[in-house]
Amino acid sequence: MIDGSKLLLVVDVQYDFVPGGALPVPDGDKVIPTINKYVTLFTRNGGKVAATMDWHPVDHCSFKAQGGPWPPHCVQGTRGAELHLDLRLPRGTYIVRKGKLSDEEAYSGFQGTLLAKDLRSMGVRTLFVGGLATDYCVKNTVLDGLDLGFEVYLLEDAVQGIEAQPGDVERAKTAMFDAGAKPLTYGRLEAANER
Secondary structure: OOOOOEEEEEEOOEHHHOOOOOOOOOOHHHHHHHHHHHHHHHHHOOOEEEEEEEOEOOOOOOEHHHOOOEOOOOEOOOHHHOEOOOOOOOOOOEEEEEOOOOOOOOOOOOOOOOHHHHHHHOOOOEEEEEEEOHHHHHHHHHHHHHHOOOEEEEEEEEEEOOOOOOOHHHHHHHHHHHHOOEEEOHHHHHHHHHO
């Protein structure tokens, strides 16, 4: 099932989004071992791997000081903006930085980036999305991927949400599935790949 047209897209697994960070997702670090299993499965079978990163200027519009909803996080060049070192991303992983402009919010990895164009040039047709946070950047990346014509799987065992309001995570999943995303877990993908 996995081949060069399939891409594992790891969303925003950065220090500021795990416990101890500036905008922690509860248990956000617990997705890392599962994501690493997916990375191994993809690299072993000729799939591709990409990762998104929030990469904000110090005066980003999403920060409370500028009237946004969030504390400062993933500020360009800080440790909080770095990808978590426990992620075992392969050499040559395609990295896309988003939210680089002060006046542009960018929950989606596709917003204000060349991600869609570059994925098409790589021959990618199917995305397998995991990471942080289910109800924000994962959701928006999945929805944009679908809108752009990619087949999209949500890796349900490799995402974690903020749940700013009760029910946010379930509402996000419903929105993704209603739009055409397909749920998947590691065991099912591994079994399908061994057929």
